[in-house]
Amino acid sequence: MDDDELLLFKTPLSHILFLDGEKSEWVNSIFQEREEHGEFHTLFPRLLEQENKCFEYFRMQVDTFWYILDEIRPYIEKQSNFRKCISPEERLSVTLRFLSTGMGFRSLAFSYRIAHNTIAGIIYETCDARECFSEKHMPFPTAELLEKSAKNYEQLWHFPNCVACIDGKHVRIKCPKKTGSKHFNYNGFFSVVLQAMVDAQYKFLIVDVGAYGRQGDSSVFSEPNLFQQIETGSFPFPQPRQITGTTMTLPYVILGDQGYPLKEYLMRSYPTGQEELPREIEIYNYRLSRARRTVECVFGILVSKWRCLKTELQVEPHHVDKLVMTIYLLHNIGIAIEGINEGTLQKINSANTAKIARSTSRGPRCFNRAGRDAYCIRDQFKTYLNTVGATDFQDNETGAYVH
Structure with missing residues (x-):
C-alpha cells in the first residue's frame, strides 16, 4: 500500500474528497448538533416534569408514553456500531410529534436535527411496531x-x-x-x-x-x-x-x-x-x-x-x-x-x-x-x-x- 492509499484509508468518511475537491459530509453539520440543540434532547426532560405540557406535546399522558415505549422497544431499538444510534425514546417522540401535528418531514428534521429521509424511516418503522398492540387493544x-x-x-x-x-x-x-x-x-x-x-x-x-x-x-x-x-x-x-x-x-x-x-x-x-x-x-x-x-x-x-x-x-x-x-x-x-x-x-x-x-x-x-x-x-x-x-x-x- 503506497502513501496515498494509506492516507485515504486513514481518512474519516466525513472528510473524504469527491469530485471538484468538494468535501462530502457523512452527517450535515446542522444534524451533528442533535444532542446539543435537537428538540428531543433539550425539551423532552422538561416535558417529563410537567404532565400537562407533555400531554399538549405528545397528545398523551407520560404513563401512556412509557407504556407504549416498553412494548415496542424491542422492535425499534437499533444496535450502535461505528456511530451512536437514535434511541427508542427519540424515535417514538418523533413519531408521536408527527401524528399529533402533521408537520412535514423537513420541518421535523430541523426541529429534531435529524435528516428528513431518516425522519420518514423512523416514523414508518415505529408505526410498523403497532402490531404488538393489536391482540390486546383491538x-x-x-x-x-x-x-x-x-x-x-x-x-x-x-x-x-x-x-x-x-x-x-x-x-x-x-x-x-x-x-x-x-x-x-x-x-x-x-x-x-x-x-x-x-x-x-x-x-x-x-x-x-x-x-x-x-x-x-x-x-x-x-x-x-x-x-x-x-x-x-x-x-x-x-x-x-x-x-x-x-x-x-x-x-x-x-x-x-x-x-x-x-x-x-x-x-x-x-x-x-x-x-x-x-x-x-x-x-x-x-x-x-x-x-x-x-x-x-x-x-x-x-x-x-x-x-x-x-x-x-x-x-x-x-x-x-x-x-x-x-x-x-x-x-x-x-x-x-x-x-x-x-x-x-x-x-x-x-x-x-x-x-x-x-x-x-x-x-x-x-x-x-x-x-x-x-x-x-x-x-x-x-x-x-x-x-x-x-x-x-x-x-x-x-x-x-x-x-
Missing part, C-alpha cells in the same frame, strides 16, 4: 365481546341489540401518481376512506382503511372481508334474543346512516322527505341517530387529537394506511389507560347535535334496496322503541329528558 371481535358491546349500547344509548355503529371518514392525501380521479371525492379533494365499527365506549372494534376516496359508504362496505364474513355467516354475531318485556326475538345489528344498505344485520333510519313523518318513525330515527353519535364522536376525537388527519398527508397511499392504523390503535390505548376526556367529548357532542337531523334527511339510494326481512326487522325495532322501549330517559349530552 382483537377481532368475538360473540362475547359483541354481546357485551350490545349491553353497553342498551344501557348508555337505549338502543337494544346494537353491537356497533359504522361510518366512514375521508383522510386527505396528496394525489397519488397515475391514479386519475380514483381518490377524488365528492368534497373536492383527494382522499382514502377510513371505515370503522365503534362500540358504545368510543373504542374501535374493526377498521378498514385504503378504499378510494370517490367510493361511497355503501360501496366501501361491500368490498372488504368484513362484508364477506357477515354475508357468509362467519362473523361472530351473537344469537338473536328475546327483548326483555316483549315477545319479539330480534337479531343483533349494526347501526349505519343512509349511506349504508338496509340489511337484516345493518339498520339505518327511515328515509325522510318534505312531508311530515309519523311520530313513531321520528322517534325511531332519533334513537338510531342518537346511538350513532358514538362513531361520529370517535372521528371527532381522532381529528382533534391526532391533527395530521386535518392536513393533506404528503405520503403514498400505502403509508397512509400505516399511519391511520397506528392512530386508531393509539386511540384505543389512550381510552384504556386514560379514559375519555369529558371536556373534549362535550365539545364534539355539541358540534354533532345538529347532525342528528341532517343524518336522517338524505333520501334513499337506488343501490341500497333492501330485502323484505330487513324491512320487517326495522319495523320491529320501531315498534319496540315506541312501546316497551319508549320510557323516558335523560339524554347523555343535553341532560334533557326525552321520550
